[in-house]
Amino acid sequence: MVDLSPFTRPVGRLLATAQNGLEVLRYGGLETGAVPSPFQIIESVPMYRLRRYFPPDVRPGATPPGPPVLMVHPMMMSADMWDVTRAEGAVGILHAAGIDPWVIDFGSPDQVEGGMQRNLADHVVALSEAIDTVRKVTDRDVHLAGYSQGGMFAYQTAAYRHAKNLASIVAFGSPVDTLAGLPLNLPANFGAAAADFMADHVFSRIDIPGWLARTGFQMLDPIKTAQARIDFLLQLHDREALLPREQQRRFLSNEGWIAWSGPAIAELLKQFIAHNRMMSGGFAIRGDLVTLSDIDCPILAVVGEVDDIGQPASVRGIKRAAPQADVYEYLIRTGHFGLVVGSKAATQTWPTVASWVKWLEGEGDLSDDVVPMALRPAEPSESGVPLASRVAHGAAAATEVTFGIARSAAGALVSANKSARALVVETARTLPRLTRLGQINDHTRISLGRIMSEQASATPEGEFLLFDGRVHTYEAVDRRINNVVRGLIDVGVRQGARVGVLMETRPSALVAIAALSRLGAVAVLMPADADLAEAAALGGVTDVMADPSNLDAASRLPLRVLVLGGGENRDLEPHGNPNVVDMEQIDPDVVALPGWYRPNPGFARDLAYIAFATVGGKLVARQITNFRWALSAFGTASAANLGRGDTVYCLTPLHHQSGLLVSLGGAVVGGTRIALSRGLRPDRFVHELRQYGVTVVSYTWAMLRDVIDDPSFALHGNHPVRLFIGSGMPTGLWERVEEEFAPAHVVEFFATTDGQAVLANVSGAKVGSAGRPLPGGGRIELAAYDVDDDLILEDERGFVALAGPNEVGVLLAHPRGPIDPTASVKRGVFAPADTWVSTEYLFRRDDDGDFWAVDNRGSVIRTARGPVFSAAVNDAVGRIGAVDLAVTYKVEVGGRAVAVTALTLAPGGSVPTADLNEALAALPVGAQPDLVHVVPDMKLSASYRPLLGPLRAAGIPKASRNAWYRDDDTGVYKRFTAAVRAELLGEDSAS
Incomplete structure (x- = not known):
C-alpha cells in the first residue's frame, strides 16, 4: 500500500489553516466554547456596575460566602480581564479557594453619556462608594485588589477614605514612585516634563479610543507583540494547540481594550507622573487633599521581576509612601500582563492572593514567598x-x-547632584524670572495682584491655595479677589487708601491682601498681638478689614470695620457698631466699576504694604514697595527653583514679612501651590507635609526647633520636602534639620528691610553662611571697616576701600528702586557722585566669595580684649552638637562691657568644657565672649527670634557647673565659680 501521508499532510495542514483563518477573520478568533463565570449586578449607576461573581446560595444551611475581594481594572482595560478564562481566571480561582469575588466595572466611557469627561476623581469616588456597598451587603471589611492603574485607584481610594472598612490592599504592578521607573527606562526629568506637556497640550483636547489604547500597550513591547502574532500564524493549523490561549489572545488583541477619557489621562499625567504625588502626597480628590500616608491597612504589592511598565523600583515606592501600613511584597518572574492573566498568574499569583486573604482572616498561613517589603530595597x-x-x-x-x-x-x-536635563529645566525656569526682575524700574507696573492675574490667565485650573485639607484653583481665587475688589469699591475704598488687614492666616486674608493690591491700595498688615491703636496710627489706617474672629478687637478702634470671610449668611447686628460693614452681603455683580478703576495699577516704586516689627520694645512700621515685594518674590522663586510641581508650606502669618514676601511671593511668581497653616503645630507638622505634598517649607529663625524638639516628632518612611527656605536659622538647628529631613537642604536668605541687599545660600553647602548676592538683586560690596573707631575706611584717592578676604566689612548696596528715607545714604563711594546705601550690617567674605554675617554695626560688644561679634560667636558655639540655641549680648559691670553667651541645649544634651574650648578657638573673627552659660529656655519673639531683653535684665549669670568664664591668662574656658563671679562683680566672695 502506498503511503500518501507526505502528500496529504501538507494539504490537510493547508485546509486546517484556511478553515481556522476564516473563523478568525469572521468572528475575531477561534470559538472555544468557554462561558463566562456567573455574576450578579448588585449595583448599577452611570459611573459603574458592581458585579458579584458566583452569587452565594441563600438557602438555609448553605455555606456562607468567604471574605470579599473587590477587584479594580485599569481605565483602558475591560473589567472582563478578571474572567478571561474561567478555569484560570482570577474570579474562578478565588471562588474555588473560598473567597467572595467582586468586580467594579467602569464600563466603556465612550458608550456612556458624559463618560469621556470622566476624571480620576470620579473613579476614586465611585470605587469608594462601591466599597461601602460591598461592606453593607457582606457585613465584612473589604480586600481591595487592583491591577496596574486599578491598583493606583485602590491606593488613592484607601487614602481618600483613610482605609475605612478595608481589610487589605493587593496591587499588581501598580506604580507609586512613578518617576523612579518609567517605561522604557526614560529619565525622570524627561518623563516629568513630557507628562506635563502632554497633560496641558494634548490630552486636554483629545481622548483615546479603545483601538489606540490597545496599540499603545502593544507598542510598549513591539518585538514581543510581533513575535506573538507570528507564533499564532505558524500554529493556525493546530486548533488544539491554540485553544488553551485563545481567549487570552483575543482579549489582548482586541476585546479587552476600552476608551480612555482625556481629562482622566491628563490628570494621571499631571498629578501622578509630572508631579509624582502618589509619593509626595497632596493630590486632590474633589477638592480634598489626600496622601497615601493615611493608609494603615495591610498591603501586598505583587512585583513583576521583568515588568517594564510597573517597574519594581516604582512599585516598591508604596513602602515609603505609606509608612503607617504593613507592606509586603510578592516577587514573580513575569511581565506586566502576566501578573494577573496567564499560566503563571493561575498557578502562582492567584493562589498566593488567596492565601494572603485567608492569612489576614486568620484562616491559614502566609505564603513563604510573601515577605515584608524593605524600606530601601537594593535596586x-x-x-x-x-x-x-x-x-x-x-x-x-x-x-x-x-x-x-x-x-x-x-x-x-552627569554628576550625581543633577542631571543635564535637570540643569536645562532649572535654567529654563530661572532665566526668565531673573530677566524680568532685572528689567523692573520705578515705572514698571508690578504687584501681587498683577502676577496673580497672569497666573490665573495662564493656568486657570492650576491648583494654587491649600487650606484645611481643601484645594482652590487659580481661577477660583482670582475670581474671589475680583469680587472683593468690587466690594471695596462699593464701600468707597480707592487707590492709595491705607487699609488695615487684621485677619488670621486663612484664604480670606490672602484674598484681602491681593484685592488691595489689585485696587492699588496699601495693605497695612496688623499683628493681632500688637497694640492695634498704635499700629493703626503708625500705618495711617482709614479702614480695617477683619475676619469674624478679630471683629471684636477691630471694633474697639475708631475706624470703619470691613468684615470678610466666614460665610455669607452672618448676622453682625449684635455688635451694635454702625461702622461694621459685612462685605459678604455685597453682591459684586451689581457693583458698577467707576471710570477711575484700573486693575493692578501699582508701579514698582509705589508703596504696597506696611508691616510691623518690634525693635527695642517699640513697634516700628516697615514700608514695603511693590519693587521690594517683587525682589523677594522673584528671588525666592529663582533661588528655590520653584515650579508647578512644588508646594510651598507657609508656617508664618501673612502679616509677617516672611509670609508675605517669601512664601506667598515665591509661590505666586513660581506658579506653585501654597499651603497655609493655622500656625506652627508640631503635632500636625509631618502629617500636613504629606497631606499637602509639601516640597518647600518656609521658616523664620528658630521656628523649626519646636518641630525637631517635640517629643512626638517622628519621620517614618517617605517625605516630600526638598527645601527649607527662610532666614535666621541657627547653625545647630540647621544641621539637625538637614539630618532629620535628608536629602532636603536649607536655603538661607539675608535681606535688608528695604530689599536693597539680598544674599542667598542657594547651594546650602556651607552651614551658617548667608551665601552670595542674588542674581538680579542689585550690586553689593563689602566696605573696609575699622571696628575700634567704628569707621568705614577710605583709600588714598578718598573713595571707600574694599575689605579683603575674611576681613570684617560693612555691607553696602547700590540702590534700585525707592530709597528708604531712614536709610544711611553714602555718595561718592566708589566713583564721583555715585550713590550707595549702608545696610549697617557687618559681614566677612571667605576665599570662595561667600558672605558670613558677623554682627550689626551698632551691636558690636567692645571689650577690653577687643570686639566681640555676636553672630560669629553664635555660629561657632551653635556647631556644638548639644547646643540648641545661642545668643550673645552685652552686660555692663562696673562701667565696662562684659560679653555673655547664653545657650539652650537640645533634649538630653550637655556641653563638655573641651567642646566649648574647641568651638571658640576656631572663631573666625573677633574676640571670644567673657562668659558662657546654659539657660533652661529662651523667650522667643512672634517670629521665633530669641529675645535678648530678659537675658540682659538678668545680668551676670550665677555660678554653676553649666557656666564658664574665659581665663585671660590661659585663653581657655573654665567653670564659673562663686569666687570668680564675686571677683568679676567686685564683691567679697565670703558675702
Whole structure:
C-alpha cells in the first residue's frame, strides 16, 4: 500500500489553516466554547456596575460566602480581564479557594453619556462608594485588589477614605514612585516634563479610543507583540494547540481594550507622573487633599521581576509612601500582563492572593514567598528592570540593550547632584524670572495682584491655595479677589487708601491682601498681638478689614470695620457698631466699576504694604514697595527653583514679612501651590507635609526647633520636602534639620528691610553662611571697616576701600528702586557722585566669595580684649552638637562691657568644657565672649527670634557647673565659680 501521508499532510495542514483563518477573520478568533463565570449586578449607576461573581446560595444551611475581594481594572482595560478564562481566571480561582469575588466595572466611557469627561476623581469616588456597598451587603471589611492603574485607584481610594472598612490592599504592578521607573527606562526629568506637556497640550483636547489604547500597550513591547502574532500564524493549523490561549489572545488583541477619557489621562499625567504625588502626597480628590500616608491597612504589592511598565523600583515606592501600613511584597518572574492573566498568574499569583486573604482572616498561613517589603530595597544601578533580567526574559532584547547602554553612558557623564536635563529645566525656569526682575524700574507696573492675574490667565485650573485639607484653583481665587475688589469699591475704598488687614492666616486674608493690591491700595498688615491703636496710627489706617474672629478687637478702634470671610449668611447686628460693614452681603455683580478703576495699577516704586516689627520694645512700621515685594518674590522663586510641581508650606502669618514676601511671593511668581497653616503645630507638622505634598517649607529663625524638639516628632518612611527656605536659622538647628529631613537642604536668605541687599545660600553647602548676592538683586560690596573707631575706611584717592578676604566689612548696596528715607545714604563711594546705601550690617567674605554675617554695626560688644561679634560667636558655639540655641549680648559691670553667651541645649544634651574650648578657638573673627552659660529656655519673639531683653535684665549669670568664664591668662574656658563671679562683680566672695 502506498503511503500518501507526505502528500496529504501538507494539504490537510493547508485546509486546517484556511478553515481556522476564516473563523478568525469572521468572528475575531477561534470559538472555544468557554462561558463566562456567573455574576450578579448588585449595583448599577452611570459611573459603574458592581458585579458579584458566583452569587452565594441563600438557602438555609448553605455555606456562607468567604471574605470579599473587590477587584479594580485599569481605565483602558475591560473589567472582563478578571474572567478571561474561567478555569484560570482570577474570579474562578478565588471562588474555588473560598473567597467572595467582586468586580467594579467602569464600563466603556465612550458608550456612556458624559463618560469621556470622566476624571480620576470620579473613579476614586465611585470605587469608594462601591466599597461601602460591598461592606453593607457582606457585613465584612473589604480586600481591595487592583491591577496596574486599578491598583493606583485602590491606593488613592484607601487614602481618600483613610482605609475605612478595608481589610487589605493587593496591587499588581501598580506604580507609586512613578518617576523612579518609567517605561522604557526614560529619565525622570524627561518623563516629568513630557507628562506635563502632554497633560496641558494634548490630552486636554483629545481622548483615546479603545483601538489606540490597545496599540499603545502593544507598542510598549513591539518585538514581543510581533513575535506573538507570528507564533499564532505558524500554529493556525493546530486548533488544539491554540485553544488553551485563545481567549487570552483575543482579549489582548482586541476585546479587552476600552476608551480612555482625556481629562482622566491628563490628570494621571499631571498629578501622578509630572508631579509624582502618589509619593509626595497632596493630590486632590474633589477638592480634598489626600496622601497615601493615611493608609494603615495591610498591603501586598505583587512585583513583576521583568515588568517594564510597573517597574519594581516604582512599585516598591508604596513602602515609603505609606509608612503607617504593613507592606509586603510578592516577587514573580513575569511581565506586566502576566501578573494577573496567564499560566503563571493561575498557578502562582492567584493562589498566593488567596492565601494572603485567608492569612489576614486568620484562616491559614502566609505564603513563604510573601515577605515584608524593605524600606530601601537594593535596586540595580539603573532604575527599573535590570538589563540582565530583560535579556534573560528575552523581551525586546535589542531595544532594552540600547536603552541600558544609553543610560549608563548618561550616568557616567552627569554628576550625581543633577542631571543635564535637570540643569536645562532649572535654567529654563530661572532665566526668565531673573530677566524680568532685572528689567523692573520705578515705572514698571508690578504687584501681587498683577502676577496673580497672569497666573490665573495662564493656568486657570492650576491648583494654587491649600487650606484645611481643601484645594482652590487659580481661577477660583482670582475670581474671589475680583469680587472683593468690587466690594471695596462699593464701600468707597480707592487707590492709595491705607487699609488695615487684621485677619488670621486663612484664604480670606490672602484674598484681602491681593484685592488691595489689585485696587492699588496699601495693605497695612496688623499683628493681632500688637497694640492695634498704635499700629493703626503708625500705618495711617482709614479702614480695617477683619475676619469674624478679630471683629471684636477691630471694633474697639475708631475706624470703619470691613468684615470678610466666614460665610455669607452672618448676622453682625449684635455688635451694635454702625461702622461694621459685612462685605459678604455685597453682591459684586451689581457693583458698577467707576471710570477711575484700573486693575493692578501699582508701579514698582509705589508703596504696597506696611508691616510691623518690634525693635527695642517699640513697634516700628516697615514700608514695603511693590519693587521690594517683587525682589523677594522673584528671588525666592529663582533661588528655590520653584515650579508647578512644588508646594510651598507657609508656617508664618501673612502679616509677617516672611509670609508675605517669601512664601506667598515665591509661590505666586513660581506658579506653585501654597499651603497655609493655622500656625506652627508640631503635632500636625509631618502629617500636613504629606497631606499637602509639601516640597518647600518656609521658616523664620528658630521656628523649626519646636518641630525637631517635640517629643512626638517622628519621620517614618517617605517625605516630600526638598527645601527649607527662610532666614535666621541657627547653625545647630540647621544641621539637625538637614539630618532629620535628608536629602532636603536649607536655603538661607539675608535681606535688608528695604530689599536693597539680598544674599542667598542657594547651594546650602556651607552651614551658617548667608551665601552670595542674588542674581538680579542689585550690586553689593563689602566696605573696609575699622571696628575700634567704628569707621568705614577710605583709600588714598578718598573713595571707600574694599575689605579683603575674611576681613570684617560693612555691607553696602547700590540702590534700585525707592530709597528708604531712614536709610544711611553714602555718595561718592566708589566713583564721583555715585550713590550707595549702608545696610549697617557687618559681614566677612571667605576665599570662595561667600558672605558670613558677623554682627550689626551698632551691636558690636567692645571689650577690653577687643570686639566681640555676636553672630560669629553664635555660629561657632551653635556647631556644638548639644547646643540648641545661642545668643550673645552685652552686660555692663562696673562701667565696662562684659560679653555673655547664653545657650539652650537640645533634649538630653550637655556641653563638655573641651567642646566649648574647641568651638571658640576656631572663631573666625573677633574676640571670644567673657562668659558662657546654659539657660533652661529662651523667650522667643512672634517670629521665633530669641529675645535678648530678659537675658540682659538678668545680668551676670550665677555660678554653676553649666557656666564658664574665659581665663585671660590661659585663653581657655573654665567653670564659673562663686569666687570668680564675686571677683568679676567686685564683691567679697565670703558675702
